[in-house]
Amino acid sequence: MAKLNILVTGGAGYIGSHTVKLLSEKGFNVVVYDNLSNGHREAVENVKFVEGDILDTERLSSLLSEVKFDACIHFAAFIEVGESVKNPLKFYKNNVAGTLNLLTLLKKYNVKNFVFSSTAAVYGNPEKTPIKEDFELKPVNPYGNTKLAVENALRDMSNAGEISYIALRYFNASGADESGLIGESHNPETHLIPLVLKTAKGERESIKIFGTDYPTKDGTCIRDYIHVNDLANAHILALNYLIEGGKSDVFNCGYGIGYSVREIIDTAKKVTGIDFRVEETERREGDPAVLVADNKKIKKVLNWKPQYNDIEYIIQTAWNWEKNKRF
Numbered sequence: 001m002a003k004l005n006i007l008v009t010g011g012a013g014y015i016g017s018h019t020v021k022l023l024s025e026k027g028f029n030v031v032v033y034d035n036l037s038n039g040h041r042e043a044v045e046n047v048k049f050v051e052g053d054i055l056d057t058e059r060l061s062s063l064l065s066e067v068k069f070d071a072c073i074h075f076a077a078f079i080e081v082g083e084s085v086k087n088p089l090k091f092y093k094n095n096v097a098g099t100l101n102l103l104t105l106l107k108k109y110n111v112k113n114f115v116f117s118s119t120a121a122v123y124g125n126p127e128k129t130p131i132k133e134d135f136e137l138k139p140v141n142p143y144g145n146t147k148l149a150v151e152n153a154l155r156d157m158s159n160a161g162e163i164s165y166i167a168l169r170y171f172n173a174s175g176a177d178e179s180g181l182i183g184e185s186h187n188p189e190t191h192l193i194p195l196v197l198k199t200a201k202g203e204r205e206s207i208k209i210f211g212t213d214y215p216t217k218d219g220t221c222i223r224d225y226i227h228v229n230d231l232a233n234a235h236i237l238a239l240n241y242l243i244e245g246g247k248s249d250v251f252n253c254g255y256g257i258g259y260s261v262r263e264i265i266d267t268a269k270k271v272t273g274i275d276f277r278v279e280e281t282e283r284r285e286g287d288p289a290v291l292v293a294d295n296k297k298i299k300k301v302l303n304w305k306p307q308y309n310d311i312e313y314i315i316q317t318a319w320n321w322e323k324n325k326r327f
């Protein structure tokens, strides 16, 4: 059977590059389309790479007319919540206008299957935990609003028969591939685990705990950290489901287990064997106290099975990467 052609926007980024590696291993023919605004060319050395922007209609059209794609997995976006509050237009332009441009061209070239990177940020400050997909969607920052806007567009397009899509609402992506060849490398880095490990490495003086007065067991925020390769696998399952004719849907991606900021720091000290400085500071604006996924739906419908659900393994793989980063 001929290999299926998959367009991966933002494939040179953190989650994208792990998914691209798995797609290649599973026998898909991958083309990465990325403008390298935050991605790394070295992260996708073994697949076809096109440097381009999702807002660049000409470049994208030329690729779509050259290759007949069976599906698109769309990671390309700006991701930093704090920056989205300061510069919302930049986020609406890239995450919403960019995605609408991509969807317009996919429609023109008859690419009907679409997997979208959504986020737990669409839930805002949920009243209950764990969070189910049918909870109210009320983002508390522009980043979350841009992701919800795209989810809405996809639902309406799907209802009109224009597309079949899966939106995956990621909780906290973390860890790195065991090969040590790819891993998380954001600039600036704002995510807790890489920042903690940079502190262990001596690259930063201390790790700051943003808020110790949350209504949680130890006063710090709780998150659901999912290994990036379990997330990558969710994309493969979503893709196969759509290709086999599955109907459009939305799924949480998380383990359903929460760890506090203090627990992450303690585990990092254990895994690295290094003691480092921890500072307790004010809350960071807009951080919900607890974000933990109810993952029953993705397990049931896509038969997703977590393989790396172990916080020590997650931090160990992130540490292996952090010590020997290639980019």
Ligand SMILES: NC(=O)c1ccc[n+]([C@@H]2O[C@H](COP(=O)([O-])OP(=O)(O)OC[C@H]3O[C@@H](n4cnc5c(N)ncnc54)[C@H](O)[C@@H]3O)[C@@H](O)[C@H]2O)c1
Residues within 6 Å of the ligand: 009, 010, 011, 012, 013, 014, 015, 016, 033, 034, 035, 036, 037, 038, 039, 040, 052, 053, 054, 055, 074, 075, 076, 077, 078, 079, 094, 098, 117, 118, 119, 120, 169, 170, 171, 172, 173, 174, 186
């Ligand atoms: N990291 C997380 O914990 C997390 C959580 C929820 C959702 N997400 C979503 O997952 C996706 C991937 O996140 P990530 O952590 O891998 O981020 P990342 O920044 O590492 O990857 C995003 C990639 O998209 C590219 N890109 C951005 N704008 C582009 C454009 N206009 N045209 C072409 N390429 C463009 C960047 O160069 C980068 O390679 C994003 O859509 C993000 O919103 C991430």
Ligand SMILES: O=c1ccn([C@@H]2O[C@H](COP(=O)(O)OP(=O)(O)O[C@H]3O[C@H](CO)[C@H](O)[C@H](O)[C@H]3O)[C@@H](O)[C@H]2O)c(=O)[nH]1
Residues within 6 Å of the ligand: 079, 080, 081, 119, 120, 121, 170, 171, 172, 173, 190, 191, 192, 193, 195, 207, 208, 209, 210, 211, 221, 222, 223, 261, 284, 287, 291
């Ligand atoms: O130096 C730091 C960095 C983070 N934190 C805390 O650690 C937790 C995790 O923070 P991250 O920045 O690593 O991740 P977030 O939960 O804020 O956000 C991530 O997951 C969200 C979905 O849950 C969104 O998708 C978002 O884009 C993505 O960055 C939060 O309580 C945060 O306050 C600290 O205490 N100190």
